Amino acid sequence: MTDPSLHPAAEAAAARPRTLFDKIWDAHTVKTLEDGRDLLFVDRHILQETTSAQAFENLARAGRKVRHPDLTVATQDHIVSTRPGRDEDTNPGGRELLGLMRTNTAANGIRHFGVDDPRQGIVHVMGPETGFALPGCLLTCGDSHTSTVGGLGAVGLGVGTSEVEHVLATQTLAMARPLTMRVTFNGVPGPGVSAKDLILHMIGELGFASGRGCAVEYAGPAIRALPVEGRLTVCNMSIEFGARLGLIAPDEATIDYVRGREFAPTGGAFDRAVAEWLRLHSDSDARFGRDFTIDCWRIAPQVTWGTSPQDVAGVDKAVPDPARFADAKRRELAAAALRYMGLEPGMPLEGIPIDVAFIGSCTNARLSDLIAAAAVARGRKVAPNVRALVVPGSMSVKRDAEALGLHRVFLDAGFEWRDAGCSMCVSINEDVVPPGARCMATSNRNFENRQGPRSRTHLASPAMVAAAAIRGRITDVRKETAA
Amino acid sequence: MRTPLSTVSGVLAVLPETNVNTDAIIPSAWLRTAKADLARGLFGARRFDEDGRERPGFVLNQGPFRTAKFLLSGENFGCGSSREAAVWALAQFGIRCVFAPSFADIFYENAFRNGVLAGIVDEATGAALAAAVERHCDAPDFTVDLPAGVIVDPDGHRHAFTVPPHRAAALIRGDDDIDLTLRHLDDIDGYFSAAKRDRDWLYTPTTDTRRQTP
Known part of the structure; x- marks a missing residue:
């Protein structure tokens, strides 16, 4: 603001170092x-x-x-x-x-x-x-x-x-006024690891309610390296660990x-x-109420195994044994989640068969998401018995994707190529996962019944969902791209 | 004006779970029309099977809890979707107060906006209340005294809950938030006039229709 006298709070605050969030608020x-x-x-x-x-x-x-x-x-x-x-x-x-x-x-x-x-x-x-x-x-x-x-x-x-x-x-x-929180993402994510994997991994590390009451700033080199669409994906998931809002400094x-x-x-x-x-960044000496660091070097492509976004692991891991959680409540929740999901402790995540593959939602249905999914699907076929949908996030995304010929890639592979909407993320319209069916989805919530009564949801990145659609089972996309 | 809330007596139901999300409180199937029977939709997938029959194991299908006015649950109640229908469903069912060790931010705000008290109880208090319900499961009649900030159990024991004083006062008065804000209209207009001048880049693009596709 050019006239701080308009904003008493801004004036009072000008003397102390401020976070990005403070400046906008x-x-x-x-x-x-x-x-x-x-x-x-x-x-x-x-x-x-x-x-x-x-x-x-x-x-x-x-x-x-x-x-x-x-x-x-x-x-x-x-x-x-x-x-x-x-x-x-x-x-x-x-x-x-x-x-x-x-x-x-x-x-x-x-x-x-x-x-x-x-x-x-x-x-x-x-x-x-x-x-x-x-x-x-x-x-x-x-x-x-x-x-x-x-x-x-x-x-x-x-x-x-x-x-x-x-x-x-x-x-x-x-x-x-919310409290402030910062999560710094250090390191360089490996191949096949997207913005979605960073935020899912972070939620798994910090916990489902760790952001409650907080304005969260995502920072660090791994965030800075993300294209804007990836930053939108990261901030999109802020509510999934309870944060009031999430933001990244503009550059x-x-x-x-x-x-x-x-x-x-x-x-x-x-x-x-x-x-x-360009003035909208946290001052170097600004203090955050809570401050966390995530190391991105070793993050694998993520997939959820339970009914909360914190129930997440690298695709190369196994379904966890609830008995091994230290916290009694978490043990109970994990056991209930596995019952609902129809999974056994120790079962490798890779190889779990799926019925539906959903690429869409406000989390992962922008052009770069569809490009990533198409790169996996190109020249291949969706597995028999899998219903696979691509639902662009907007009609503008759909037009841009068609200009690149992505619709041909998806249609030739056997994906449905639909018009824009929230679709199978919230299943208020007619796009519903059948009862008991298992859906690999690029959306943001794996709650019980979220995608329809008794639907079972595994959250992952667009490339991971495309790979699962092709193989008919949860698949480590890093192997697909290597092959 | 909203219906004021001060002292209410009724049945307390216990849902001893953490992270009860708003999809569970009101499944999306009940959001397809503005005229849905949200009282029936409350915990729809938990209360009814796919053929619409009651699931006897769910607390709100049991004896006195069918007419519960208060709900006690676990941490992070109301997480997930912002759907205010979660609060509407609770209110239409007859629930006036929800107690939990913590609430998700958006649900918490939505509750007060609808005259529903979201009171915070610590774990020990929650356990004591649940034990009182257990002891009196035939007639689990409690009284919530909002001005005093206590829940009185059937034995007459008083259990404290926490609610910020300004929120309690607003519930007791039945404040309309929009009316309250409109009292600051001069300040809001003053802010906007100055902001339009200082940050023309922010406001002119939405008022200039020439550049916009039809």
Whole structure:
């Protein structure tokens, strides 16, 4: 900010070293409320159809208006059909919520990138790729993976429907300031190890609830070396260890990523933005409430074996014996997870047969993810009895992939090549894993029943899921690429 | 105004599990319409089999717990998806207060926004409450006294829970958060005017429609 007097919190804070998170938070603090929470200005707000209908209904009932329609965009992603050429009616079960998204946005003057718009896509894919999400902004969305935009160096806050309504009515959010946490990723990951593997491994190391109440900064050479899409993947999974948000300092790669996007600033405004973005990093002497280090040298491609993202191991390992966890609760959880997953302790992860392969979701359905999956699938066939789907994160990703001919690679191999949406990550639409079936997925949650009743989910990277689709079983992708 | 919450009496049900996620509290199948019967969907996959029959082993299908007003559970309650329907389902079922050693951040916020108390109890208190339910499983009637910050068990023993004072006060008054924020409208508008000037790069792209594809 050029005028710190506007922001008392920023002024008070200017004297002490600050983290990246502090700088963005302070710049968005309208005031500190009597109860200690900060009232934050929300620069960008994204709506999706399954968490906004009630918000509009309540607004109308209270006779309130949307305060800044220009600062909100909406899309249809959760319940929309992903069948190629779909429209709002293709999944009859989605008509009501899709229709409400369209009519509510029209009535309130909000841009709507619905199924008939070329920009339609998963909220956390569409936001960055349209330039609607920008470094240094504060963005909210009624979805827990909103931290994804932290990959650009933005503060992304996932909220419930009441807070969606609050943002629509006031363009602010009242929130207690999170604690700070940093995870430094040192070393150079080996071949076949992607952003997804780094974050899954980290969650396994630190634990499922280790980030609760925290704003987490991901730092270190292995993070710095990630392309922006990989950074979005890392930040996307912040909620999977309970963090309030995750973010990565913007750099030249970020600036190159943002330049030229539809809602990115242009000309002199872009230059002013860049000057500000390059100041968005933690001061060298800034202190974090919690500080962790992850060594990336020895991380293998990861795959989950249980029903929580912390139940994860290298693909070259075996299903763990619950009795060997030191903590009694963890023993109980692991035993229950293995019962649900139909796995035995000591069974090698590699070789577990799968029924479904899902490449998609806000975690791993960007162009680089599809390129990585296609590199494994090229010239090969999906195993018999495996249903394999590729669901691009947005229609823009789909067009870009088709320009590279990736659709031919997938279709020739026997993958379904679908339209954009959340699909089998959340299974609110018709893309459901059959009861008892085992799905290898690039998504973010392996909870019981997440992909459908009694569905069994193994989370992994796009290349790992492609390899499993081809072999019909969990496979170490490093061997595939070597062969 | 939300329905104020102050002192409530009713049945306490115990779900002795950690990491109860919002997909479990309300499965996605119940999110497909704005008019779903969320009370029935509460813990849907746990309470009912695939043919819609009750699973007798689940606590909310048992005797007095069918009308539970309070729920006691383990660490990290409400983790995962931000779906506020998890809180709506609890509230529509009749649950007014949830107690756990810790809550996931988004669930915690959603609870208070809907007039549902998310009270923190330490492990020992949780164990004492569970034991009291065990002793009185035919009539596990408890009273939650929010102003006093205690849960009174059927024997009259008082068990403390923690809730930040401002959140307790807001529940007791039945505050509407949007009304409260709108009192700061001058500050919000002042902030935005200055921010538009200082960070034009951030706000003009969304108002300039010329460059945008139709």
